[in-house]
Amino acid sequence: MTAVPKSRILGTGHYTPARVVSNFDLEKVVDTSDAWIAERTGIRRRHYAADDEVTSDMAAAAGRQALEAAGLNVADLDMIIVGTISGDTPMPACAVHVQQKLGADGIPAFDISAACAGFVYGITIADQFIATGAATCVLIIGVELLSRLMNWQDRTTCVLFGDGAGAVVLGPAKGDGRGILSTRIFTDGSLAGALQIPGGGSNEPLTAEGLERKRNKVHMSGSEVFKVAIKNLTSASTLALKAAGLTSKELDWVVAHQANLRIITQVSDRLGFPLEKFILNIEEYGNTSSASIPIALDEGVRDGRIQPGQSVLLCALGAGISWGAAIVRM
Numbered sequence: 127m128t129a130v131p132k133s134r135i136l137g138t139g140h141y142t143p144a145r146v147v148s149n150f151d152l153e154k155v156v157d158t159s160d161a162w163i164a165e166r167t168g169i170r171r172r173h174y175a176a177d178d179e180v181t182s183d184m185a186a187a188a189g190r191q192a193l194e195a196a197g198l199n200v201a202d203l204d205m206i207i208v209g210t211i212s213g214d215t216p217m218p219a220c221a222v223h224v225q226q227k228l229g230a231d232g233i234p235a236f237d238i239s240a241a242c243a244g245f246v247y248g249i250t251i252a253d254q255f256i257a258t259g260a261a262t263c264v265l266i267i268g269v270e271l272l273s274r275l276m277n278w279q280d281r282t283t284c285v286l287f288g289d290g291a292g293a294v295v296l297g298p299a300k301g302d303g304r305g306i307l308s309t310r311i312f313t314d315g316s317l318a319g320a321l322q323i324p325g326g327g328s329n330e331p332l333t334a335e336g337l338e339r340k341r342n343k344v345h346m347s348g349s350e351v352f353k354v355a356i357k358n359l360t361s362a363s364t365l366a367l368k369a370a371g372l373t374s375k376e377l378d379w380v381v382a383h384q385a386n387l388r389i390i391t392q393v394s395d396r397l398g399f400p401l402e403k404f405i406l407n408i409e410e411y412g413n414t415s416s417a418s419i420p421i422a423l424d425e426g427v428r429d430g431r432i433q434p435g436q437s438v439l440l441c442a443l444g445a446g447i448s449w450g451a452a453i454v455r456m
């Protein structure tokens with residue numbers, strides 16, 4: 127039996143910065159090639175924030191667009207959740223700056239630190255608040271400004287990531303079957319070292335030597351994450367489908383985290399769901415971590431591929447290792 131949703135998506139939006147950096151541009155600063163990046167990842171370009179742009183600027187722009195799509199005002203919101211690991215400041219939360227920029231004074235605003243899974247974690251939490259009646263209109267934003275967290279001496283990682291923001295507004299379901307049918311989130315802390323920013327916290331306060339060794343930048347064991355990603359994205363998606371009371375045959379679209387086209391292709395094979403029905407934008411934006419799902423979702427909605435009433439699987443995995451999946455009837 128199909129699950130009965132408690133919350134539904136009222137509007138979507140996204141923002142990507144104007145500065146486009148191609149693989150050919152990176153060839154000039156890193157020992158890499160367009161051929162390697164495109165073949166191994168599917169990425170051809172990524173967008174980088176302007177020097178005077180900060181994370182909350184991108185988040186607020188995406189949030190405003192989602193509110194507009196929902197036909198709502200900032201005053202209608204009663205909560206802001208931001209999935210990010212690259213906020214404006216280590217403290218306070220990025221959501222605080224977003225709240226101030228939107229003029230949403232007084233409502234709770236907080237970050238979720240679940241890296242690339244941050245958006246799926248965010249809608250999972252918002253869905254629970256709405257299901258219990260504790261909130262009626264929640265803005266969930268996935269945003270990252272990762273170009274400032276790259277180690278330009280680490281070619282395996284620095285070519286992968288980009289900047290951007292995506293957002294959805296969630297409100298109560300109307301009883302017509304549309305909404306969040308299921309969510310499933312997971313973490314395996316034994317793999318915390320596979321993808322991390324090792325310096326800058328209580329474990330390794332930053333020193334001049336740490337800065338020299340780029341300990342404040344993203345460090346990733348790519349092949350380790352690669353294998354786990356295929357396995358866990360497939361299992362979480364299968365569990366979310368089961369909880370929603372659907373099979374993959376009944377899905378219309380999949381919006382998977384855009385980390386590597388080879389990962390997405392293998393997940394497509396394992397789920398038995400055709401790659402043509404995945405909303406892909408990795409070629410244009412690279413890996414935008416928590417922003418990748420809401421950006422792709424909004425693109426699919428705006429260009430008319432994703433239609434009202436269609437069923438969409440969202441799935442993501444990133445540092446933690448944290449991962450999750452959700453089924454949404456749009």
Ligand code: UT7
Nearest residue numbers: 158159162242281282285348349351352355385386443444
């Ligand atoms: O979003 C959070 C989750 N993250 C992910 O899901 C990322 C998962 N991992 C991956 O997508 C892939 O593991 C990477 C794209 C990061 C790396 O691809 P890979 O096929 O696993 O490459 P590798 O690290 O095993 O390196 C293969 C070769 C090496 O050369 P040798 O030792 O075989 O001679 C690397 O030095 O490719 C070389 N290489 C590069 N060559 C040109 C690594 N990076 C580059 C580069 N340009 N940028």
